[in-house]
Amino acid sequence: MNLEQMLQHFKASEKMMKNITSWVEMPAKEAVYAEFPDFIDERIRTALERRGVRKLYSHQASAIEAVHDGSSIVVVTPTASGKTMCYNVPVMDAILKDEASRALFLFPTKALSQDQTSELHELITEAGVDVKTFTYDGDTPQSARRAIRQAGHIVVTNPDMLHSGILPHHTKWTKLFENLRFIVIDEVHHYRGVFGSHLANVIRRLRRICDFYGSKPQFICCSATIANPAELASRITGTDIRLIDNNGAPTSGKHIIFYNPPVVNKELGIRKSSMLEAERIAESLIRNGVQTIVFTRSRLNVEVLVTYLKDIYHGSKDGDKRVRGYRGGYLPNLRREIEKGLRDGSITGVVSTNALELGIDIGALEACIICGYPGTIASTWQQAGRAGRRSGVSAAILVANSSPLDQYIINNPDYFFGKTPENGLINPDNLVILYNHMKCAAFELPFEDGEKFGVETTGEILSFMEEARLVRHVGNRWHWMSDVFPSDAISLRSASNENFIIIDISEPKPVVIGETDRFSAPMLLHEEAIYMHEGIQYQVEKLDFDDKKAYVRKVNVDYYTDANLAVDLKVIDVFREDREKPVHRSSGEVSVSSLVTMFKKIKLHTHENIGSGPVTLPELEMHTTSYWVSLPEEIPGMSQTDVQNGLLGISNVLANAAPIYLMCDPGDIRVVHQVRATFTQRPTVYIYDSYPGGVGFSDKLYELHGELFETAASMIAQCGCETGCPSCVGPLTEFTGTGDPKEMSMKLIDIIRNAYK
Ligand SMILES: [Zn+2]
Incomplete structure (x- = not known):
């Protein structure tokens, strides 16, 4: 069967079609x-x-x-x-x-x-x-x-x-x-x-x-x-x-198909594995000689899928070369060989991380399977764009996993095909980042009095640098006087210079496998924590907090760890606010102090709590930007516990809804709630940037307020579970009392939505 016949075959299969939430045929477009x-x-x-x-x-x-x-x-x-x-x-x-x-x-x-x-x-x-x-x-x-x-x-x-x-x-x-x-x-x-x-x-x-x-x-x-x-x-x-943006390039006709694996555990909202479903679809395409690329999110998944798919050609001559993996970490020669094989057709199937998402020339393939939503619409289109021949049809199939974001996308194709809501956001005036680059700039050329550097406040910053004995004010200029080379200490990939490095000691020769910022370290790298990297589990053996080093070892366990983070958030300054309506919204600067006191071991898949342990680490304080929403003090028909549960549910949903608009990873923002916040004296949910000084998310969220809560509402309403699950308001074990967490969360969200109608 060719691709066109395969697609007909899919359409005729009831088993397949009941999992397909959207099938859009995009017409071919002539060049302009x-x-x-x-x-x-x-x-x-x-x-x-x-x-x-x-x-x-x-x-x-x-x-x-x-x-x-x-x-x-x-x-x-x-x-x-x-x-x-x-x-x-x-x-x-x-x-x-x-x-x-x-x-x-x-x-x-x-x-x-x-x-x-x-x-x-x-x-x-x-x-x-x-x-x-x-x-x-x-x-x-x-x-x-x-x-x-x-x-x-x-x-x-x-x-x-x-x-x-x-x-x-x-x-x-x-x-x-x-x-x-x-x-x-x-x-x-x-x-x-x-x-x-x-x-x-x-x-x-x-x-x-x-x-x-x-x-x-x-x-x-x-x-x-x-x-x-x-x-x-x-x-x-x-x-x-x-x-x-007057794109004049031609496109071929393309089928874009959304596939949602069937639910296997309704109570916990668990679906059949997206990997296995993607593998099954890829196998049927490759078996029929349809040149296919499978995108998956981790390097480990690349290796696993390649192993499965190679079986298709088991025993045939050169069969081993027909299905290949492609990811970061491969040597350039191997990459070139695979790229060439894709262009000349000698490779029928390739499994890749997003390494092949960008412009690297591999020619146009017939079919693309995206295993798990890549995190942004922009990336999804770039991956889907890998399938598309000038003549004939092509197909891109998105296979969702159980995560809230995947479930939202797969159930809301309009959101995907409509005008994109994704904003690229930055904050060049983040004081930590700005200060670091002003040091580099002062090293490169002296600052003149009154000179701007994107901001007007260069004078104040330079005076501060003078106190730190980094520059000297002579005449009307500021000269670099330190003998350090400032750019060496500054990485463009992290907000502060205080990252913790993660060292794998599984082999005799220790290897640095990653780093994390100071404020996430107590959560992710406390002793006994399970740290995930490229789909591999590591256990933290030792955390040297003063030296900012975590020593980890590869393990194979059936649980993950979840640290209990006690967060205290204080508002320092209000930048914008809207208090006209019964629900208030604001944005401003906050001080967040966080303390990890213990961690839980949670069993994979079932989310059972199977143990716990203490954590002894110092409390950390950070200043950052935040957006917050506060509800009326009294909410008719809801007890204190109901409100507590509702706020918790909203927080969990917002943590997944906000990244849709901000194009950020879920870890780039954090959400906390207070039943009676010290600052507002009302039930309040705060979303703050998890980088010191903030990178521009909070201000945008303030503007997007209305859309944000519409999205949160549909995430809850569309979830197939009964009273709440990790795909919507969060695992039921987190809630107290007897109320229905889904219902409580929806009640509060409706109050917020109605206030801004
Ligand atoms: Zn749910």
Whole structure:
């Protein structure tokens, strides 16, 4: 059977169809073309023609013209729509017109930068022009670095290298900074939360250095579809950004299918394993020779699924090579071999983590199975975009797991197919992050009195630095005086410099497997905690709190651990509030002190409590931003316990509903509730950013208030359980008294919704 027949076969199967919550056939779309603008150098046009490109897609032409007009832009394009032309063409054209012109390309990952620049190299070779493009990252040999600094027209790098390897050494890069015309930021939607807040500050430093050398670069950004691409790009670059979203690339017809595994335990809301269901569907496709990619969330799942699927070709010649895994950690040669096998068709099935979600060229496959919602709509579309041949049909099948977010998406296809609600959010003015980058900036060039750095308060911050003996105020300037090299101590991936590292001591040679921030460490890394990493269980043997190190060992147990966190939250400052209605909403700064006193061992699958232990660790305090909602003091028909249960249910639901709008991981925010809050004197639910200083979530939640509670309500209403389960209001064991937790939560949510109708 071919794919089309397979799909007919699925449609005819009652067993299959009763688990399908949505089947959308997206029609093929014709290309919308535009002529090459006249100003483009003839050599580029001829080279493109020789490569089969005779016309531009409409969005490519708009992008090239906007850049020519001097605008900074963000191009919003789906997978495989020829976005690299939107920056390669204007940059090459500028260099051909003025040989001194320079450009800097930033990609979030090394693999992506290699792939995207190979296309550029081919175009340059085809055009027979002298445009020197070099990659400058951690792998660049020392011997090549000097030549790149002097002669590279286009320098390809990543934000981390720009931060620690280029900006602090700007005096060696004078050619680049004097002539910098373009800064290309690809996959701009990746720079959210902490990482994005850091990048915005790295760009502030970059622009400061450009000012010093007298250049004024334009920005060319590309983004997947999110709700606020121009706003995000503008926040990151500190510049006005023009949105280009008239996508003219053609698409083939595609089936998008939502599959929800059947419920096996109604009481606990447990469904059949998404892995096994995805495997079953993948197997039937691959057996029929349909080239298929399966996306799964962990490396471990990649290995497990590959092992299962290889059985299809058991005993046949070269069968072992027909199904492959692909994930981070594979060596480049192996990756190239697999990518090639996918393009030439010698591989029929591949199981991948999101490593293949980004632009790496593997050609177009026929079918894509997404095992577990990837966390954002943007990622889901990028993964689904891997299936789609220019002729014929393709299919993408999303298989949900039991988690609240998966269940929400699978039951609300309109939310998925409609206008995206996902916001890319950052907070460049987070004081911890800002302060760190001002140190780097002061090291790079002295600050002038009155100089701004995104914020107006640079003077205060510099005075503080002077007290810390980092800078000295001489005349009207602030000079760096410390002998430390500030960028070395700052990682763009974490908010504070106080991360705990996690060391695996299972083998004779200890290996660092990860890190976590100071405020999560007591929860995740207390002694005897089960720490999950890449789907593998580790037990914490020793936590050295002063040295910020946790020593862990691989284990195989049938439980996870859950630490009891006592949180005390105090409001320090109110930024915004709305107290007109019976339900109040606010946002502001809070102080959160947290103390872990004990942990529970919870059995996997059944969620039974099978033991506990004490934890002795210091109390931690953090200042961050929060959004909170408070209900009337008295709620008719509800006892104190009912309100308590309702607030707990709401908190659990909000912890899953909020990330939908914020494009963040569930761990990036925390929710606490107080039946009678000290600050409001009312039943109150707080959602706070789990990073010191906050990264912009709370303010957005304040604005999204109404939508947030609509989503929370449908998460509860649509859950198939009876009185509550981990997929909606949380495990029943957390609740006290005799009331129905689902009902109590809904009652409170309705009061909140009605107040803002
Ligand atoms: Zn439920």
